[in-house]
Amino acid sequence: xxxxxxxxxxxxxxxxxxxxxxxxxxxxxxxxxxxxxxxxxxxxxxxxxxxxxxxxxxxxxxxxxxxxxxxxxxxxxxxxxxxxxxxxxxxxxxxxxxxxxxxxxxxxxxxxxxxxxxxxxxxxxxxxxxxxxxxxxxxxxxxxxxxxxxxxxxxxxxxxxxxxxxxxxxxxxxxxxxxxxxxxxxxxxxxxxxxxxxxxxxxxxxxxxxxxxxxxxxxxxxxxxxxxxxxxxxxxxxxxxxxxxxxxxxxxxxxxxxxxxxxxxxxxxxxxxxxxxxxxxxxxxxxxxxxxxx
Numbered sequence: 001x002x003x004x005x006x007x008x009x010x011x012x013x014x015x016x017x018x019x020x021x022x023x024x025x026x027x028x029x030x031x032x033x034x035x036x037x038x039x040x041x042x043x044x045x046x047x048x049x050x051x052x053x054x055x056x057x058x059x060x061x062x063x064x065x066x067x068x069x070x071x072x073x074x075x076x077x078x079x080x081x082x083x084x085x086x087x088x089x090x091x092x093x094x095x096x097x098x099x100x101x102x103x104x105x106x107x108x109x110x111x112x113x114x115x116x117x118x119x120x121x122x123x124x125x126x127x128x129x130x131x132x133x134x135x136x137x138x139x140x141x142x143x144x145x146x147x148x149x150x151x152x153x154x155x156x157x158x159x160x161x162x163x164x165x166x167x168x169x170x171x172x173x174x175x176x177x178x179x180x181x182x183x184x185x186x187x188x189x190x191x192x193x194x195x196x197x198x199x200x201x202x203x204x205x206x207x208x209x210x211x212x213x214x215x216x217x218x219x220x221x222x223x224x225x226x227x228x229x230x231x232x233x234x235x236x237x238x239x240x241x242x243x244x245x246x247x248x249x250x251x252x253x254x255x256x257x258x259x260x261x262x263x264x265x266x267x268x269x270x271x272x273x274x275x276x277x278x279x280x281x282x283x284x285x286x287x288x289x290x291x292x293x294x
Contacts, residue, residue, distance in 0.1 A: 001155060001271070001274035001275055001277070001278050002025070002049075002052065002278065003278030003279060004278075005024065005025060005278075006022050006023060006024050006025055006277070006278050007022065007023055007025060007052050007056075007278060008020060008021065008022035008023070008274045008277035008278045009021050009022075009056045009059045009060055009274065010270045010271070010273035010274035010277065011059075011060045011063050011064065011270060012266065012270055013063050013064070014064070018269065018270055018273045019063045020273050020274065020277050021059050021063075022277040022278065023055075025048070026048050026051075026052075028044065028048075029041065029044055038227070038231055039224065039227030039228065039231065040227060041227070041230065042226050042227035042228070042229065042230025042231060043223045043226050043227050043230075045230055046226045046230070049185070050086070054082055091219055091222075093131065093135075094128055094131060094132060095128075095215070095218050095219060095222070096215060097127075097131065098124045098125075098127040098128040098131065099124060099214075099215060099218070101124070101127045102120060102123050102124040102127060103211075105123055106120075117201060117204045117205060118201055120204070121197050121200045121201040121204065122197065124197070124200065125193070125194075125196060125197035125200075128193060128196065129193055132189075132193060133255070133258070136255070136258045136259060137258060140258055140259075140261075146261060149258075149259055149260055149261040150260075150261045150262065150263045150264065150267055151263065151267055151270065151271065152179075152259060152260045152261075153179030153260035153261050153262060153263045154263035154267040154268045154270065154271040155271045155274070156177075156178070156179050156180065156181040156184065156256075156260060157173050157174065157177040157178070157179060157263065157268060157271070158173055158268060158271040158272055158274075158275050159181060159275070160173075160176075160177040160178065160181065161173045161176070161177055162275055162279060168272045168275065168276070170265040170266075170268040170269050170272065171265060173268050173272075174263070174265060174268055179256070179260040179261070179262060179263070180253045180256045180257070180260065181256070182240060182245075182249045182252075182253070183233070184252065184256055184259075184260075186252050186255045186256050186259050187233065187249055187252030187253070187255075187256075188229055188230070188233060188252075189252075189255075190251050190252045190255055191229040191232055191233065191252070192225050192226060192229045194251075195225045195228060195229060196218075196221075196225060199221050199224075199225055200218060200221070203217045203218065203221060
């Protein structure tokens, strides 16, 4: 769970007790004010979220194995390599593979990238979205991943209860709140995927070089798209009751039906423990949300 000033991990240990570990949020933006500029702050938040997520997984694994030896913890260098490899795999699957797929379509219907660039990018975007949804559906069939998705749903339910000022009681939380939340990272990912269709259309109009040059331009656009997506969510969330906001969040909420599952009461107890560790910050950071997010 990530709060305005800190983030926390709670997990169920083999002896059924709940272990909680919390840490202050990174202060890079506080040390370098230019990182708070629009677009840049979105890239920073994305990078920080990836780093925190990996560290949280390592902490959870340590508790689950009853092994908290510092030598087993992920070093900053190992964390950097893990994030780098993850980005390469992401680029191969969600950036390059749809382009190759669209090129394959071109071999049957002609040179769309030159003659009909909008259609080319619509096909590429549809392939990318299809691969993403297919990937989520595939991994959701694995027992361990489904359990992760249940914890995701527990987090959302607990956040709703906190936002409404209700007592954090597992049964009441489970009965009264949904697993779908408008500020979920799934919404962020969908906005990024949608913006790639628009961005790649203009990239293909401007970048007239070869195939590899276009691939490179697409990769370079990822941080920019992440920054724009962050600003879009930040702007829309200022008025969550507006019709525009509710309509724009519908696709992301639909995807959350895959990435969240109904939790058990003991999973909600774990989410409550994480919430209580971050719900009372002392010094909120610039650009942080008012309530904890999963």
